[in-house]
Amino acid sequence: MISRRRFMLGTAALAGSALTPAAIRAAPAAEPFPELRAAPATAQLLPADTFGPTQVWAYNGATPGAPIRVKAGERVRRRLVNDLPQSTAVHWHGIRIDNAMDGAAGLTQDPVQPGARFDYDFVAPDAGTFWYHSHDRSWEQMARGLSGPLIVEEPEPWLGADRELTLFIDDWRLTGEGMIDEDSLGSLMDWGHGGRIGNVVTVNGTVGPVLPVRAGERIRLRLINGANARILGVSLEGLGPRLIAVDGHPVAPRGLKDDVVVLAPAQRADVVVDCQAEPGARVPVKVYADRSWIDAADLVYDNRAALPTKPSDIKPLAETMRHELDMDKALDVRLDMSGGAMGSMERAMVDGRERGFDELVKLRRIWAFNGVAGDMDEPLFRASVGRTVKLTIFNDTRWPHAMHLHGHHFKVLTRDGKADPDGDWRDTVLNAPMETIEIALEASNPGKWLLHCHMLEHQVAGMKTWFEVA
Ligand code: C2O
Ligand code: CU
Numbered sequence: 429m430i431s432r433r434r435f436m437l438g439t440a441a442l443a444g445s446a447l448t449p450a451a452i453r454a455a456p457a458a459e460p461f462p463e464l465r466a467a468p469a470t471a472q473l474l475p476a477d478t479f480g481p482t483q484v485w486a487y488n489g490a491t492p493g494a495p496i497r498v499k500a501g502e503r504v505r506r507r508l509v510n511d512l513p514q515s516t517a518v519h520w521h522g523i524r525i526d527n528a529m530d531g532a533a534g535l536t537q538d539p540v541q542p543g544a545r546f547d548y549d550f551v552a553p554d555a556g557t558f559w560y561h562s563h564d565r566s567w568e569q570m571a572r573g574l575s576g577p578l579i580v581e582e583p584e585p586w587l588g589a590d591r592e593l594t595l596f597i598d599d600w601r602l603t604g605e606g607m608i609d610e611d612s613l614g615s616l617m618d619w620g621h622g623g624r625i626g627n628v629v630t631v632n633g634t635v636g637p638v639l640p641v642r643a644g645e646r647i648r649l650r651l652i653n654g655a656n657a658r659i660l661g662v663s664l665e666g667l668g669p670r671l672i673a674v675d676g677h678p679v680a681p682r683g684l685k686d687d688v689v690v691l692a693p694a695q696r697a698d699v700v701v702d703c704q705a706e707p708g709a710r711v712p713v714k715v716y717a718d719r720s721w722i723d724a725a726d727l728v729y730d731n732r733a734a735l736p737t738k739p740s741d742i743k744p745l746a747e748t749m750r751h752e753l754d755m756d757k758a759l760d761v762r763l764d765m766s767g768g769a770m771g772s773m774e775r776a777m778v779d780g781r782e783r784g785f786d787e788l789v790k791l792r793r794i795w796a797f798n799g800v801a802g803d804m805d806e807p808l809f810r811a812s813v814g815r816t817v818k819l820t821i822f823n824d825t826r827w828p829h830a831m832h833l834h835g836h837h838f839k840v841l842t843r844d845g846k847a848d849p850d851g852d853w854r855d856t857v858l859n860a861p862m863e864t865i866e867i868a869l870e871a872s873n874p875g876k877w878l879l880h881c882h883m884l885e886h887q888v889a890g891m892k893t894w895f896e897v898a
Contacts, residue, residue, distance in 0.1 A: 460507070461547055464488060464518065466562070466574060467511035473630050479606040484573035485512060491633050492596040492654060493560065493576025500555040500583045500748050508546045512569075515539035518548060519563035520578060521694060522676050522837075522855045524749070525550050527875025530834055533564035535804070535876050535894055540564075554749045555582040556676020557594075557650040557696040567656060567884035568613055571601070571624055575654045580676070588672070588743035589700055590735070592648035593639065597662070597691075597715065597724065599626035599655035620769045620794050622827055623657025623693075623883040629715050631725040639713075641727045644735030645703045648672070653691035657883040659828065659858065661716035662689045662724070667701035670742050674698075675854040677837065678745035688716075692830035692858035694882040700742050707731045749837060749853070751870045758818040758868065761809045763879075765859075767795035767890060770826040776801040776890070793890040795825070795881075801890035808879060808893040811871035817895075818868045823859045829891065830882040832856040838869035856882055871897040 469489045470481035487493030498504055510516050517540055519531035529550040533539040540546045552558075561575035577594050601609045601624060618624045631637050641647065649669075653660050665687045672681050675696055689697045705711050708731055712723035767773040774785050776796040780803065788794055793801035797808065811817050819838070823829055837855050840848045843865050859865050874897050881891035 461505045461549070462507070463509055464493070464506040465509040465511055466516050471573065471633055473600060473602070473628065473633065474606045474635055482602065482606050482608065484608065485569060486573050487576055491573030491575070492598065493574075495577040495579055495594060496560065497579045497581065498552050499581045501551065501553060503549065503551050504578075505547070505549045508540055508548060510540045510542055510544055513542060515541050515564050516562050516569060516574070517546070517564045518560055519834075520548075520550070520558065520560050522556065522558040522696075523550070523578070524553055524835060524837070524873055527835065527873070527877070530875070530877070531563045532834060532878050535878060552578075552580045554676060555580050555745070556673060557652060557698055558676055559596075559652050559654065559696070561654070565888075567624065567888045570654070570884060571613060571656050572608055577650070577652055579650065582746060583748065584746070586648075586743070586745055588745075589646045589648040591645070592650060594650040594652065595631050595713070595725065596633070596652045596654055597660055598630050598633075599658040599717075600628045600630065601626040602628050616789070616792065618657075619792065619885040619889040623885040625658050626655070629717055629722065629724050631713075636723055636725060638726050638728050641703045641729055642732050642735060643703055643705060643707045643729050644737065646738045647701050647703065649699045649701055651689060651691060651697045651699060653693055653695050655693050657693055657885060658717070659693070659830075660691045662691065663687060663714040663716070663721060664689065664699060664701055665714070666704065666711055668704065669699045669701050672698045672700055672742060672745055674852045675837065675856060677749060677853040678747050679850070679852055681742035681744055690858070692828070692856060692882065693884075694830060694832055694856045695854070695858070698745070702738060703727065703729065705729055707734065751837070751839070751853070751872070753839065753868050753870060754816045755818065755868065758816040759809065759811055761817060761819050763797055763808065763819060763821045765795065765797060765821070765823050765825050765829060765891065766799070767801070768825045768827050768886075772824070775799075777803055779803060780805060795886055795890035797891060797893050800893070802888075802892045804892070804894060807876070807896045810896045810898065813871060813874055813897055815871045816868060817871050818866060820864065820866050821859055822864045823861055826861050827886075828861060829859045829886060830856050831859055831879070832882045833869065833879050834877040835873040835875060836869045836871070836877065838867040841866040841868055873897055
């Protein structure tokens with residue numbers, strides 16, 4: 429009899445030199461998939477001296493869910509077990525994923541019913557700061573806590589900082605008793621205005637956490653905006669912040685205006701900060717909310733002697749995502765947004781029929797892309813693999829929108845006709861009211877992909893379409 433051990437050695441020997449380290453890591457594992465259980469849970473979002481725990485929906489009992497961490501090229505496997513009272517699905521935001529694993533309920537997979545399970549199994553090809561979240565009734569499920577960080581490490585460790593720290597920032601609307609404000613879930617008012625804006629901001633699942641640091645430390649902060657709808661300004665004043673990546677994409681290290689990072693819902697930023705205060709100091713990280721700056725977290729310096737000062741330049745991250753754009757042969761696609769409060773939308777298509785405003789309100793479809801309110805019969809465009817697509821997006825509404833494409837990243841070319849000063853590659857871009865932006869992507873990933881506003885109330889109320897790469 430051949431022992432299992434000998435058998436496995438034998439297989440490796442047969443494969444010989446064809447097996448790269450990445451391929452070995454990506455090889456099927458024998459163990460069962462780790463479970464990712466979506467279920468009601470409790471979380472101490474608010475200070476325990478005044479409030480009890482909040483009833484939330486969580487992954488494996490935690491909100492945000494525990495960080496999932498792999499190296500670029502490695503495989504992620506999770507068995508989603510649905511213990512919620514409604515169907516669900518998990519989307520791996522920003523990952524250039526195999527289409528069948530994208531988690532877009534109703535487009536790439538059937539919703540996972542209560543009591544059912546679904547095995548997610550995919551390679552995370554690119555390094556960067558990503559996240560995972562519900563993609564079925566996300567406006568409710570994410571308001572209740574179903575999201576978490578997904579960190580893909582560089583293939584070669586990046587040595588530009590002493591350590592890293594993930595700040596998952598979320599925005600909750602709670603009652604005076606500290607419970608999820610359920611009465612306002614699905615409020616038409618929110619859907620037609622700026623989305624569900626909360627009254628409590630948490631960092632890593634709690635209000636005002638204390639984050640111990642050491643004087644002189646250089647830290648890579650991974651900032652994630654997990655809010656339903658709130659655009660976050662995060663002030664890193666006093667920390668000499670330098671931006672090194674947006675939405676997982678390395679950028680040439682650069683400073684930030686007023687030391688503030690602006691993150692639309694779903695956006696991420698990697699920022700290098702230098703802890704420059706004295707041992708024992710307490711320095712807040714502030715978030716702009718409700719027209720004022722609030723202390724969202726406290727950096728508390730321990731009493732160890734300061735580390736030596738770091739060189740002022742920052743080592744850039746290596747880009748692992750490759751794209752090729754051929755603008756001369758680009759497919760031109762236009763997307764006009766309309767609708768919302770104070771907008772001028774009078775009619776739009778729903779389920780293949782044109783509807784007047786009153787009917788749209790009854791159907792709760794109050795935003796539209798090219799006059800179509802969330803109708804999913806036809807894609808916005810079809811492109812062959814490798815084709816460059818130029819999307820011109822005009823925000824003809826009174827609200828900002830956070831436009832997100834699945835399975836692809838894109839380059840921001842222009843804003844109102846002027847070259848975008850940053851020209852970053854991203855997966856989610858903030859589009860101001862009345863602004864026209866041009867973005868370009870390489871249609872590189874075959875399948876059916878969503879394109880929607882990541883203000884989740886806008887998404888459900890009509891700001892959703894898809895495109896097909898074949
Ligand atoms: Cu963060 Cu459609 O996703
Ligand atoms: Cu929007």
